[in-house]
Structure formats: C-alpha cells, structure tokens
Amino acid sequence: MKWAIDDPARFLRERAELDRLEAEAGWLSTAWRIAENGSITVDLDMTIHGRVFAGRMTYPDTFPDSPPYICPRDTSERWSGHQYGDGGPLCLQWRADNWHPDVTGADMVRSTYELLSTEQHPELPNAVPSAHRLTTGQDMRGAGRRFVATAELLPILAALPLPSRVRLTSATVYNADAVVMFVTKVADTQDVMRDVADVPEGIATSLPLFSLSGDGLMFRSDAFDQRQTIESAETLVRVLTEAGFATDGVLVQEAGKYRARTIVLLGTALPSLRVFLINSGEQPELLEHRIVWPSLSDFRLSEEAQQLAKVRVGIVGLGSMGSKIAVSLARSGVRRFLMVDDDYLTPGNMVRHELSWAYMGTHKARAVRDALSLTAAGVRVDTRTTRLAGQESALTAAAALKDLSNCDLLVDATANPEVFLLLAALAKRQRTPLCWGEIFAGGYGGMIARARPGRDPNPLAVRDAYHTYLATLPDAPFKNVAGYDGTEEQPLIAYDSAVGFVATALTRLVIDTALSRDPSEFPYSLYLLGMRREWIFEAPFDTRPIAVQGHGWERDxxxxxxxxxxxxxxxxxxxxxxxxxxxxxxxx
Structure with a gap:
C-alpha cells in the first residue's frame, strides 16, 4: 500500500474512476480490501452473459509504474485462453511490455469485460487475437518433463523409411525443476545401434552427472501426422496397433512391475514428433514430454570450429586460470585435450576455480575432464596427475613430457617458472607453439604471451624480452602471483573476475594460435592487460602490447x-x- 501513501492523488483517482465505471456499467460490483501481504486489492464481481465472474484486481507496490493484474478469486478457475494458467492473471490489452502510467485500474477492468464477453458469448463465441507473444522459455515453464531433440538426432529420425520400428537408447537427467530426456543411440533398419553424435558423453553415461539410461522404441508412420489424444499406455498401444505395428516390447512386465520404456512417435514431418515414457510401476503410467527443439545455430559448425576439433591442446595447470581456459576452448570447438596437474580441489579453490563443490576433493585434471564431458560432444581428454618440475619418478615425469610432446599446442597455466622452463624446452625441441599467462597479485592486471615456431622468438627469448621490458618500468605495486596451479595459491589474491579477464584473453590467443590465422588477430607476442588505474595502466582495460625480439627456434x-x-x-x-x-x- 506504500504507493497510495506516497501518491495519495493517484489513489483517490483510482477509486473515483472505478466507482464511476461501477455506476455507469451495471455489470460490475467492487469491494476494496487490503490483502494479508499489505497489497491493495479490489474484489470484482462481473456479470457477463448471465454468469458472475468473481475476480480480484491487485495493485502491486510498484504501481503506477507497473500494471495491476486481475485473477479469478477461485485459484482453480481458468476463464480464458489469454490467462497464465489456472487461477493465473489475465493477459489483457495493457501488459508489462506496453504499460503506461496513465492507464487506470478501471481501464484494466473494461479490458477484462471485453475479453470475457467476446470469448464467453453463449451463441457466438469468438477467439480474441493475442498481441502478446510468449518466448519459448516462458512457454516451457510449466513442463516438468522435457525431451531435447538435438540437431544430430532429427536427421537420423527423418531418414527412417515409412513405416519403421527401431530400437533406441535414452538418457534421463533429473534436475531441480524438470526431468529431461535425450536419445543417445538409435538403431538403423538393419538393427545396428548408432550413437547420436551431438549428445555429450557425460549425458550418455551415468557419470559424472546422475543420468538414468533406458531402452525404448521409435515408430514412424504417416498415421501419426494427425495428432491424437494419447493419455494412457492402453491408448498408446491401440494407436500403434491401428497404425499396423507390432506392440511387443511396449508394455513389458518383470516381477509384477512394468519396465520403464521410452516410446517415440514420428509422422511424415518432424513437427509431428512426440515422446512418451511408460513409467516403471505396478500400473503402466504414461508420461508425455514437451519437445525442446534445437535452434538454427545448432545445425552448423563454422569452418574454424571444425579446424579446432583436429588440434590436441596440452594444458599444464588446471587451477583458476587453466580450468577456465579448458572449458572455454571446449565451447569454442577444441575436442582433444591433455591435462596435467597433480593437485585436487579444496574449499579454498572455490573463490576462483571454474568448477563447483560438485567436484570437491577430486583431482583438478580429472574434475575438468568430467566437466568437459558435459560441455560438448566428442570431447576426448587424457589426464595425468603428475607434477612437472616436482618430486616425481623419472619414469613418470618422462611419460608426461612424452605425452605433451604429442600435442599440437601447449598452454602453461601454472605461473611456475620451473614448469615454464620445461615446457619452453619441450616446445623448442618439438617446434610446438606455447602460450602462457600470469595474473598480477591484487588483480589489477596480468600478462599473456605466446611463441610460435617461425613467427615469434622462442619461448625463452619472449620471456627474457618481457623481463627486460619490466626493468624499464617503475616497480609494480604487486609481483605476479606464484603457483596458482595448485599448491601455493592464497585466497583472495584476486577476484574471480580478474582471473577470468586474463583467462579469456589468453584463450583468444590460444585459439588464434591453434588456427594459425594469417594475418593474426594479435600482431604482438606479448601483452600487458590492465583492469584498473594502477602501475602503468591509465584506465580499466588498458592494453599494452610489447614488441619482442630474440633468438629463433633453431636448436644448438x-x-x-x-x-x-x-x-x-x-x-x-x-x-x-x-x-x-x-x-x-x-x-x-
């Protein structure tokens, strides 16, 4: 009611306008009230075509900057197709998207009368065209069971002949607000099961996400072009029988209970797709799923993304910086990784690490591997929990370095000078590009750099040029953060956003390097990045490119x-x- 106290003239106007409408209309009766939550409401009894519609108009605390809304007083009633669910508010002429403070509550009541008198006419009911378009997300809010039709699945289904009956394998993920199903395998007409390529491995298997695998059948027939009402398992069996299909395997009993079965129906065109689950239990409960259709962008990959899929990236250090780089690269199209880190996740890592408490206590390399299995399809990650430049057996260290030598590009995300020396030597010997970066303690800036064979000085020369340049500058307020790959990371050295800023810039540098762009988007081998006015940086996002010179990649x-x-x-x-x-x- 605060709006009425702050703007008493508007409150008095609202009462006067509504009283005038009640006196003139003859179909309206009103009663003003204060709700238990303190909102000002008006009980509305509207007599329309001989029926009394008992509603309530509520003025929100933000009125008159947002509209009042009108609902049935009986929360089980649905008056109109222009209504947000049973008992929900009506979608009227004035809404949040076109509201103006000059509109009054009386105007909203008139709009309600016009809507209901048109739709509820006993002899000539007419549909009222809607000016309000719901997004797909709004439309999906009430769907507790959903089926994700991926871009790779739809062509597989469309290629099946008419009629067809084939086996399939599904995976169901249980989220807080929805049960979401995917098809992970579909048999062809020779009954050979084939993977649906764009479903990530972490979805198709039971771990790392809790995903329940199931079996089912796919039926395709032009009989399914007409959408029939199917509300029970018995009706589903009848519809399949009438379409000429054998229904063995649809209702399967074991030990007195029906087995869970996924049943997919498809007619001539893809919009006819319907997905059902026969739920496990003593009675065959049938549950239909809402279809989540792919967007147009899901049907194509850029040429660059296809090229990135062929590059094997070795990342050493899967801490705050490396974890962000790995996830971003997977989203960008990289599909082959080697991850090297001996450390595991602890609560202190959560201030900046890309992953969450779901992976607490897990080795970082393996945790990021599992996260990538849920990020993109086709990702293949090799992991080593080896500490480079640490106390490891010679055999273990040699094996890790040999594996790194088989990568097409190396990323040092450790800020450890000893690790950098090893990777620089390996990169020079194998003529492998090397990218690396650092966060400046306090989070005021950072550095990213790279060395490419034949195009930049070798990694040690780039590093030496960096230190030579620093010697010409005033002393930095903080030195670079040491050891944020794991063992010596101190909490709150820098905000997560600061690490993310440098990690994003380094990821772009890695992608540019992996694609061998010519000309490159990065004409320099080394950049200093500022996030606030401090040291040499004059403003946020101040970028200082550094020209480097030095020895090439020729070995002694x-x-x-x-x-x-x-x-x-x-x-x-x-x-x-x-x-x-x-x-x-x-x-x-």
Whole structure:
C-alpha cells in the first residue's frame, strides 16, 4: 500500500474512476480490501452473459509504474485462453511490455469485460487475437518433463523409411525443476545401434552427472501426422496397433512391475514428433514430454570450429586460470585435450576455480575432464596427475613430457617458472607453439604471451624480452602471483573476475594460435592487460602490447656437421644389431 501513501492523488483517482465505471456499467460490483501481504486489492464481481465472474484486481507496490493484474478469486478457475494458467492473471490489452502510467485500474477492468464477453458469448463465441507473444522459455515453464531433440538426432529420425520400428537408447537427467530426456543411440533398419553424435558423453553415461539410461522404441508412420489424444499406455498401444505395428516390447512386465520404456512417435514431418515414457510401476503410467527443439545455430559448425576439433591442446595447470581456459576452448570447438596437474580441489579453490563443490576433493585434471564431458560432444581428454618440475619418478615425469610432446599446442597455466622452463624446452625441441599467462597479485592486471615456431622468438627469448621490458618500468605495486596451479595459491589474491579477464584473453590467443590465422588477430607476442588505474595502466582495460625480439627456434644441434651425424647413426645401428643378436642368443 506504500504507493497510495506516497501518491495519495493517484489513489483517490483510482477509486473515483472505478466507482464511476461501477455506476455507469451495471455489470460490475467492487469491494476494496487490503490483502494479508499489505497489497491493495479490489474484489470484482462481473456479470457477463448471465454468469458472475468473481475476480480480484491487485495493485502491486510498484504501481503506477507497473500494471495491476486481475485473477479469478477461485485459484482453480481458468476463464480464458489469454490467462497464465489456472487461477493465473489475465493477459489483457495493457501488459508489462506496453504499460503506461496513465492507464487506470478501471481501464484494466473494461479490458477484462471485453475479453470475457467476446470469448464467453453463449451463441457466438469468438477467439480474441493475442498481441502478446510468449518466448519459448516462458512457454516451457510449466513442463516438468522435457525431451531435447538435438540437431544430430532429427536427421537420423527423418531418414527412417515409412513405416519403421527401431530400437533406441535414452538418457534421463533429473534436475531441480524438470526431468529431461535425450536419445543417445538409435538403431538403423538393419538393427545396428548408432550413437547420436551431438549428445555429450557425460549425458550418455551415468557419470559424472546422475543420468538414468533406458531402452525404448521409435515408430514412424504417416498415421501419426494427425495428432491424437494419447493419455494412457492402453491408448498408446491401440494407436500403434491401428497404425499396423507390432506392440511387443511396449508394455513389458518383470516381477509384477512394468519396465520403464521410452516410446517415440514420428509422422511424415518432424513437427509431428512426440515422446512418451511408460513409467516403471505396478500400473503402466504414461508420461508425455514437451519437445525442446534445437535452434538454427545448432545445425552448423563454422569452418574454424571444425579446424579446432583436429588440434590436441596440452594444458599444464588446471587451477583458476587453466580450468577456465579448458572449458572455454571446449565451447569454442577444441575436442582433444591433455591435462596435467597433480593437485585436487579444496574449499579454498572455490573463490576462483571454474568448477563447483560438485567436484570437491577430486583431482583438478580429472574434475575438468568430467566437466568437459558435459560441455560438448566428442570431447576426448587424457589426464595425468603428475607434477612437472616436482618430486616425481623419472619414469613418470618422462611419460608426461612424452605425452605433451604429442600435442599440437601447449598452454602453461601454472605461473611456475620451473614448469615454464620445461615446457619452453619441450616446445623448442618439438617446434610446438606455447602460450602462457600470469595474473598480477591484487588483480589489477596480468600478462599473456605466446611463441610460435617461425613467427615469434622462442619461448625463452619472449620471456627474457618481457623481463627486460619490466626493468624499464617503475616497480609494480604487486609481483605476479606464484603457483596458482595448485599448491601455493592464497585466497583472495584476486577476484574471480580478474582471473577470468586474463583467462579469456589468453584463450583468444590460444585459439588464434591453434588456427594459425594469417594475418593474426594479435600482431604482438606479448601483452600487458590492465583492469584498473594502477602501475602503468591509465584506465580499466588498458592494453599494452610489447614488441619482442630474440633468438629463433633453431636448436644448438643444428650446427653439428653432417659427418658427426652419420657417425651417430652408425653407432645406433650397431647397438640395434647387437641387441637383436643378444635376444637371439637368449632365446636359444
């Protein structure tokens, strides 16, 4: 009621306008009240075509900046197709999207009368065209069971001949407000099951998300072009029988209970798609799912995304920076990863890590792998819980470095100088691009850099140019954060948004490098990024490119003369021959 106290003239106007309408109309009776929550309401009895519609108009606290709304007083009543559910408010001529403060509550009541007198006419009822268009999200709010029709599934279903009956496998995910089903496998006409390629592995399997796998049948027939009312399992069986299908496998009993079965119906065109679940229980309960259709963008991938899918990216350090980079790369199209990190998630990591408490206590590399299995389809992640430059066995460390040598691009997200030296040496030896970055303690800025064979100085030369440049600047208020790959990360060194800012910039640099863009979007090998006015940065988002020079990627061994190379090859051949002779003697 605060609006009435703040604007008494408007309150008095509302009462006067409504009293005038009641006196003139003859079909309206009103009673003003204060609701239990303090809102001002008006009970409305509207006599329309001999029927009394008992409603209530409520003035929200934000009136007159937002409209009052009119609902049936009986919350089970539905008066109109222009109504938000049983007992819900009517969608009238004035709504939130076209409201103007000059409109009064009396105008809203007149609009209600016009709507109901047209729709509820006993002899000539007419539909009232709606000017209000619901979004698909608004329309889906009341659907507790949903089926996601993915862009890869629909062509598979459309390619089935008429008529068809094939097997399928479904996966159901139980969320807080909806039960969501996917089809993960569909059999062809030879009964060979094939994966639906765009359903992520984490959905199709029971872990890491709780996903319940199920079996079912897909029926396609032009008999399903006409949408029939199907409210029970018995009706479903009858409809299938009338369409000429055998219905064995639809209602299956085991130990006195019906098995859960997914049943999909499709007519000639895709809009006829319907999805049912025969729920497990002593009686065959039938539950129909609302279809979540793909958007147009789901049907195509850019050429760049297809190219990224072929690149294997090795990320060392899956802490605050590395976890954000990994998830962003997967969303961008990268499908092959190697992740190396020995650390696990602790509560202190939650101030900046990309993942949540759902992965608490799990090794970061494996946790990010599981998160990516829910992010995109076709992701393949190899993990190693090895600490590079740490106390590991020589065999374990060598295996990790060998695996990294098989990557097409390396990312150092550790801020650990010893790890950087190892990766720089590996990148130079294998001629593999290397990208890395740092967050400046306090979150006022950061640095991103890369070294590409044949296009930039080698990684150590880029690093040396960076430190040479820093020596020309005033002392930084904070040094770079050390060890945020895991072991020495201190809470609240920087906000999550600061890490995200640098991680996003580094991800863009990684993508540009992976695609070998020419010309590159990043003409420099090194950038300093500012997030606030501090140190050398004059404003938020101040970016300072740094021109670097230094040695290229040639190895010292390239200077060895050809005669020495031939001598080494001859010695290796002798060793190989000697090893085979020893094996033969041992076998004898």
């Amino acid at each position: 061994g390239d200077a060895v003369n050809e005669k020495a190379r031939i001598a080494v090859v001859e010695e290796l051949l002798k060793m190989h021959a000697g090893g085979r002779d020893a094996d033969a003697d041992s076998a004898a």
